[in-house]
Amino acid sequence: MEKKTLAIVGCGKLAALIADAYNNNLLPEYELIATYSRSKEKAQQIADKVNEKNTAASCKPMQSLQEVLALKPAYIIETASPNALKEFALDALKNGSSIVTLSMGAFADQVFYDNVAKTAKEHGTKVHIASGAIGGLDVLRTASLMGKCEATFQTEKSPNSLRKSSVYEESLQHEKKKVFEGNAIEAIALFPTSVNVSVAASIASVGPENMRVSITSTPDFIGDNHRIEIKNEQVHAVVDVYSATAQIAGWSIVNTLRNIVSPIVF
Structure with missing residues (x-):
């Protein structure tokens, strides 16, 4: 059986995790042929990781997104940022490449x-939104199909994860504080890389404009704690997911790729 070709855009820690899963034969139906990152060194590192473990492999670090697209991979894995996804998504889809993405925050932009x-x-292609650091997207979508519903997304984070945002202040290192309340569109605008999952949950349910999001900073907190709640006249569902690291996001990409080729889909 001919393997489906893969390329990775964004070569940080999550890409390394995906490469390890590939090396450990968890993605046997795929061939990883290319990597791309704004850091040439990181793209080279991921390619080397694959090639060193698989003597028959020929994974090449690309110098540009155009070089990636020229290879026409069946799937492009995106682990970079919402801006990166916006940069190449339309061209990739027109080119015949489907996308598996973690930067679902880009879809808060309705246009x-x-x-x-x-x-x-x-063009007969698809965008697969990986679940990232949350779960329950199936129940969110199901509940929303049943009729009018309300949904909320609450996140607890370390103040250190907020340092690059406008809400950060040194007092957060010593006191617990709710630093944001608004909808998913406003949340992703303020935190472009850290609340992608709130947009994913909103797209699966009530839409980014109607998903109520709150973010709480807790001193000495490690990881992320997400609570998603949805209610309609018949259903009340609560999904709690705590993750000490971002690894669950990388594994959700691996799971999505396995689902794409599985005869039984979860």
Whole structure:
């Protein structure tokens, strides 16, 4: 059986995890052929990791997104950022490459969301939104199909994870404080890389404009604690997910890729 070709865009820790899963034969239906990162060294490191473990492999670090697209991989794994996804998504879909992404925050932009959906449909490609650091997207979507519902997304984080945002202040190192309340569109605008999952949950349910998001900073807290709640007249579902590291996001990409080729899909 011919293997499906893969490329990775964004070569940080999560890409390394995916490469390890690939090396450990957890993705036997795929061939990883290319890596790309704004850091050439990181792209080279991931390619080397694959090639050193698989003597028959030929994974190449690319110098540009255009070089990645020229290879026409069946799937492009994106672990970079919402801006990176916006940069290449439409061209990739037109080019015949489907996308598996963690940067679902890009879809808070309704115009981009609509353009992606239209382009993918016209060219027979797809965008697979990995669950990232949360779960329960199936029950969110199911409940929303049943009729009118309300949904909330609460996140607890370390103050250190907020340092690069406008809400950070030194007092957060000593006192617990709710630093944000708003909808998912406002959340991803303020925290472009750390609340992608709130947008994923909103797309699966009530939409980014209607998903109520709150973020609480807790001193000495490690990791992320997410609570998603959805209610309609018949269903009340609560999904709690705590993760000490971001590794669950990388593993959700591996799980998505396995689901794509599995005869039995979860």
